Amino acid sequence: MNKTKEIWIAGFALFSLFFGAGNLLLPPLLGYNAGNNWFWVTIGFMITAVVIPIIGIMAHAKLQGTLYDFGKKVSPTFSLIYCVIVYIISIAIPSPRTASATHEIAIHPIFGTSPLLTSCVYFALVLVFVLNRSKILNLIGKYLTPFIVIILVLVIGIGLFSSDMIMNPSKFTTPIVDGILEGYQTFDAIGAVVVGGVVIISLNLKGLNSFDEKKELIKKAGIIAGSGLFIIYAGLIAVGAFYGSEVFVDGSLSNDMQRANLLRGISKSTLGNIGNVFLSTLIALACFTTAVGIITGTADYFKGLFKDSQKAYISTAIVGCLIGILVGQMDFHSIIVIALPVLMFIYPITIVLILLNILPDKYASKSVFRTVVLVTFIFSIPDFLGFIIPRENLMGIKNMIPLANQSLGWVIPAIITFIGLNLKKFR
Known part of the structure; x- marks a missing residue:
């Protein structure tokens, strides 16, 4: 395959593996609440949701190992415990959260089905992708990501040019700090150390064995993914701020419903009645690719832990999907509430490991x-x-x-x- 094409496919796949439920739902409400301080909130958000994660991908390019290599300089025991904690967190919180968001915003409003049915179908499809391990980069990078990007660009582009740009007063007293902490909720730093390993193993499976070639490809793919995340996040935050006077968000609702209603309102204002169809498709695709990346990364790790056992890979993938079905029946807000203390514990350590490894x-x-x-x-x-x-x-x-x-x-x-x-x- 053409080298440039390979880089773009890997970059698109990386972007899509990062871009999940929180990445889509968090920025618009952040911008809405930031109002005229949306620029400073964006700066803070970019630090933890773009800069740190992309540095994490660069660190993967340098190490070209697994998540274990990120912590082994502390000690092998620490690294083992850290890896297990990160992967348990990944399959227990952000992965099920993608199913919850898909159900609440994309499936239930249209079909009125139960969260159990949505979770079962959703993670059955995730398992199919995870078990087709060698094709993941191509499937996501060539086919799924372009749909996500096109819909996002339509919503943001039309939104920025058609809005009256009348912003509400900011609800934040320290906008940069609020942006930084909201960036935690994307799980992107943890995503970087998990899905970076997925990309490396995918390249190995495709027969790319040269250390320098992989390093160059991963770095360039990281820049493409980071640029995409930066543009999309900034656009979503700006649109959320600019539509402050046009879309009503009921403050008495839970944060997840506020996020969903705001995104629906923006989609309808920019794309008309078909906006909700596009939004449902966007959320389903964005969430799905992230869940695939998380389950694959976890299965890869436990496969390596058990001496390259394919049985360990399949077993971990099945367990990860079963946990996704169970937890994915909870509403999006409840999963975020559970995630907050966990993030405050693991995120600082993850950021420090990323920075030290680069x-x-x-x-x-x-x-x-x-x-x-x-x-x-x-x-x-x-x-x-x-x-x-x-x-x-x-x-x-x-x-x-x-x-x-x-x-x-x-x-x-x-x-x-x-x-x-x-x-x-x-x-």
């Missing part, structure tokens, strides 16, 4: 990995606990840690630790 080895020795990860873990505990116990019980601790009240208490300690350990090397 750095030259002289700045990221084993001792640097171990100490920075440990400090990140310790200082993210108050953020994690803040979603489990009453926040007022933690105010004494949070007031002593910079940015802790913004749920980013781990950032400055991790930076100071990293600089302190590398001080002599910077001179």
Whole structure:
């Protein structure tokens, strides 16, 4: 196959593997609530939803291993535990969330079917794709992603040029921080360390064995996917902000219903009555490709853990789909509520591992990995606990840690630790 074509297919596949339920539903409401501060919210959102994930893909290009390689400099035991936690989280939260979003927005309003039926059909199709492992990049990159991109471009393009651009006042006091934290909800950083491995194994299965060729292809594919995510996210946030005065969002509804109603309103305003049909198709495709990427990445890992056992791959794929069916019957909002404390625990560690792995080895020795990860873990505990116990019980601790009240208490300690350990090397 032509090299340029291969890069574009991989880039499109990466974009599609990233772009799921949260990626579509979160940005418009974020822009709607940001109002005239939509630009600053966009900056924050891009940090955790685009920049960090694409750096994660670049780190995969450098390592060309599995998720295990991201944490092995801390210790083999840590890396094993980290991998298992990430994959359990992936198949228990973001994967079922894609089925829940598909049911609530694309299936139930049209057919009125039960969430159980939707989840069963949905994950049966996911399993078919996952079991056709060697064809995943081509199937997603050549056929599914173009439909997603075309519909998104239509909604955003028409929306930006037809809106009166009358924005509501911002509901955020710290828009950049609110954007950063909302970016957590996309799961894109975790997605990067999971689906990056999927791309590498797919390239190996296609017979591309040269380390340098794979490195170049993955980097360029990452840039294509990152550019696509940047444009789509910025467009969706802007459209959400510009339609602030045209689409009514009932604040008494749950956040997931607000997100769904806003997206429906924007689609109808831009594409007319056929807008909801396009929206349903878009959500179903975007969610489906993400679920395929998550289940495949998890199955790949456990296959490697059991000495390249195909039985382990098939068993993991089946278990992942069964969990998806069970959890996918919950509503979208309930899954997000469950996800928040989990994200506050695992996301900071994932971000730190991504950033350390992309750095030259002289700045990221084993001792640097171990100490920075440990400090990140310790200082993210108050953020994690803040979603489990009453926040007022933690105010004494949070007031002593910079940015802790913004749920980013781990950032400055991790930076100071990293600089302190590398001080002599910077001179």
